[in-house]
Amino acid sequence: MSSYQKNSNLRLPTLNDTKMVLELANRTISKPMGVAENVFVKVGKLYFPADFVVLDFVADPRVP
DSSP states (O other): OEEHHHHHHHTOOOOBOOOOOEEOTTSOEEOOSEEEEEEEEEETTEEEEEEEEEEOOOOOTTOO
């Protein structure tokens, strides 16, 4: 998962619609803005495809 603000900073591809609904750790319900699919993530010298669920929320600086 990533926040919408990070999504704009990372320039991820266009978000695909999703019908997913998430229950977060603080028991709030959140509907994602979308999913960025098949984003290649570099780990060491290797690249892996990953999907990112993007939420629009304000990050709490007290939470690691």
